[in-house]
Amino acid sequence: MTVSDEDMALAAQDGDGQAFASLIARQYDRLFRLCFRLTGSKHEAEDLTQDICAALPAKLSSYKQQSKVTTWLYRVAVNAAHDRRRKQATYGRASDGWGDWELNRQAVIEENQTRADWLTIAMGSLPVDLRDTLALVLDDMTHADAGDILGIFEGTVSWRLSEARKHLKSIK
Template sequence: MRMTVSDEDLAQAAANGDGQAFSSLIARQYDRLFRLCFRLTGSKHEAEDLTQDICAALPAKLASYKRQSKVTTWLYRVAVNASHDRRRKQATHGKAADGWGDWELNRQAVIEENAERADWLTQAMRQLAPDLRDTLALVLDDMTHSEAGEILGVSEGTISWRLSEARKHLKSLKEKEGAA
């Protein structure tokens, strides 16, 4: 003769700290709970997350189960409340994040524009004479004219002249690209 323990008895035992009873209750109710969560959320991923969140919170919530209804009825109420809480949280997060999407799109556009400029400059510098390229590379690396002159073995005035020549060449390249 096989005795079957009711869901209500398992819930009561689990509320009193019986881990085996909790495991048995979850094993019996998990699929049913997941199906309800899926219907509430409309998404398998969201339903999985919601079901896991409910199961994680269930040991503490079982203390409120008083056998006034079937476990399934009580569990469905827990799931509906958790779903409502999740929707409210998402709505609040959505309001808080409103406008950030535009900000992020603008930030990404600036990053892309800067990368394009850097790529263009790298390509254009290859077309400069080596002395102009070396001078420009050092100054673009935040060196002063004095420091660049010391490294290249020329005067500050020569560095200034080379930068002026490099700018002229780069401007000319940009204009040629614009005309093409």
């Protein structure tokens, strides 16, 4: 005896897991083919079909036997495909421009790294007293604090920084 799709859907509505599994087994390939035609992608069709099957137990309560199960199931699939497209379009609009932003951000990071690498190498060419003074001031230390640490006057810190700048400009 062959049980109709409609009878299986009604039994599944009442919580019959075997009826639900049989209905899915019977309709899965047909549902996948429709999803493939709706999405144009095997991967998207697989995802959409799985999403529909996962949501189907809750959606079965809306099946009222006013149409064939296949007709009802196709409506569920079309609605799910529309929902997916809307979400993708919304995501696309929201993420539009982020790729450019990220490329610009990476360019700034690379430029800053290039400058930092150049400064590290250039500082290695400075005399030790100028390099130590510059290192402290580059670390956001005031001239007065750098002078205290190095045991020199604040004016000497300013002079050393001036000499360091001259040296760095000459090798730039």
